[in-house]
Amino acid sequence: MSSERTDVATLLKNVAVQLAGCQRVLVAYSGGLDSSVLLHMLYQLMQQRSDLVVRAAYVHHGLSAQADRWAQHCMHTCQQWDIPCAVLPVTVDARERGVEAAAREVRYQALRQHLLPDEVLLTAQHLDDQSETFLLALKRGSGPAGLSAMGATGKLGANSLLRPLLGVARARLDDYAHHYRLAWVEDESNGDARYDRNFLRLQVLPQLKQRWPSFPEAVARSARLCAEQEQLLDELLAASLQLACDTEGALAIDALIPLSEPHRFALLRRWLRAHEVTMPSREQLLHLWQDVALSRQDAEPLLQLGSVQIRRFRQRLYCVAPCANVASLVLPWYPEQGALTLPHRLGFLSLAEQGMRIRRPHPDEQVSVRFGLKGTLHIVGRSGGRSAKKLWQEYAIPPWKREQIPIVYYNQQPIAAVGVFVMREGDTSANDTVWQIVWRMT
Template sequence: MSLPAFDSLLQPDAALVVAFSGGLDSTVLLHQLWRWQQQHPQSRLRALHVHHGLSPNADRWAAHCVALCQQWQLSCEVLRVTVDGSNSGVEAAARTARYQALSASLQPGEVLLTAQHLDDQCETFLLALKRGSGPAGLAAMPHARALGAHRLLRPLLHHSRQSLEQYARHWQLAWIEDESNQDLRYDRNFLRQRLLPELCQRWPHFAEATARSAALCREQEQLLDELLADQLAALIQPDGSLHFPPLLTMSEARANALLRRWIAAQGGVMPSRDALNRIRDEVMASREDAQPQLRLGAAEVRRYRQRLYWLPPLSSLRGIQLAWPDLRQPLVLPHHSGVLFASQAQSLLRYPRPDEQVSVRFHIQGRVHLAGRTGSREVKKVWQELQVPPWQRERLPLIFYNQTLIGSPGLFITGDGAAGDGEGWQAVWQPASGTGEQQ
């Protein structure tokens, strides 16, 4: 087996990272890239090994990977993750944890390379067929895709496992064998150990034919992407939500195609047809005064003011109260809610008096008197006027002086909190997503 066409995939000064499990596939890929790097000394290459902690041999595998990289004078970082398979199963949970860890460990400009090969592509296609997937699922794995701000490449997808074994034997490479690969309780192992050998014995080019079918499905999906791009862009709002009423007047096929692409844009897993029907019937078509929510895997679909929102499960912060004793220091909010800063950019809030303690809470009730308004308003009416969805109303930071509400960054200031003509400060909230709202 010769080197893949790395020169057509990579820049001579590329910064490369290999997802290195220590198995045959990733060992071959790392060795090939190590050889390629020797021909392109301006490039950089390192390895990341994900330690799932699922096998009693996991520590030994990590040590093997580090030792082999030391032999090739490459850096190898071990990433330890926790796998919770209670919701989606161990296979899916391990894959999610692995890619999250790999993505988080990439440095600016780096390209991640993984070692999936032709046989893996065939298995992925058959698993999608088993699930009843449409063209998007049957497209299987692309050779290249975005991974956050980085690129993910799979340069071995045209190469069979047999050719990888021949390469490894030629170069006398050592690799580890994961004992879980023999466990037929896992669907992929059942295909690999039982079904695919029979299919390939009957039809020797079955894997190549399956890969061609996946490529054709990918072409059809790419064509649909192009045809629906303008319409989808018109429906997606600046905050990522989807203006859904037009979907209710479309054909089911067109509406479902748009829904799938919106969910993919939110980073969601491709939903089944049944899941799409439930979004339409239980969320979009529910009565106007309802607050529907539908759990799909690790996410929730919610509706507010004719928009759909794709959200991670959100916990209420209703009972939490945080002291902010020193406004010169940022305040980290709980449950990945972001950070609060005190800025002097604008004099919006009055400074607290010596007898007033600054705190942050996430729940108010009763009535609120907003600065510049006559009289007070019910809290519910304030949230509605500000178009704050119900699930956010117990997660937004509220500034208090003792027991007096002062304001909420980027949303409102109360009559008790306005700086008026005097000196003041500005509360700046930076949510965990990295987008800031200011007051």
């Protein structure tokens, strides 16, 4: 057997070993050389394993005039290999983070949404990609977490993520592709050195490898050592982080105040990672601590980190998704005809055998659901009135949640803040028939 054939067989065997425990996989398939090699390996493994189910997904960023042609190439190749392929269109907004970072973020969001619950995502990053990622992290001034670069295994939401080619040099993938006469597409932007990753690939790494041929392997070792240090810190800090968090995942500020800054920031990073927040810079962590956690008590501070917001309420930090503006919505509801689906993934309301009890409406009362309360309210079990703001505070409802809680109205009269309190106008004590309403999230 020739050395080339032996190397190709070894590559396939190594990938087979890494995928031994996987039965359903989704391959992130761009049509380029790297992902074409990975997908072909999966095609070969399917011939050997009848239990292996493979799908592919092409993320259509729309950044190139050739993107439609690349999508067609991917669909055609998958059709030849009898592998289902989906095209996932995305919109890249590069205004805040630049094209490369924004494209990566929306790409993984699309793949995450497309994954089935029991699937493993496979991506085709290789040894040279690892060097680029390491050097980019070094350029940003990253600590051990950033310098850990990419792991061979990881998570994308609830799904597992594998990079089975991470220890393989791109030159070996090129040999594999030519051995099997694979066809792939070339992204013209890969030759544009204005992009940081391309600059490293085209101008920096070739010189480093010429001077030190084993440079990529040395970088990979350094990345693994950094990852080991991070894993050790994860283990050492896990118990204290758990104690500092409540059942909703909110982080107690008072638990962090006595700590040294390195200890505090290490806990904050792990808390953010648990909420799948893009790892912040040191400056962002300082901003989070000084301007959010330690802001004046009557403030409602907010820090935007990627697609989430960091907020404070009653000496706790929360990671929350930006709230949709639903204050002007009026949703007619006919409860006895079925559940009401709320917009913006706010769940649904329905009648149930158990739930918040309110009186049944009179025949001349129309039922609707709205959001937001103002003015003075009189609620069941309380003498006198309370302002809506004070009621929310008494019931420990954070400010950003107050406008998201469905309010049941009869005509123009608020009857109940579902799941929180009932107004006197909804009191059941003088009524023979009642409704019991539940609010479930989707």
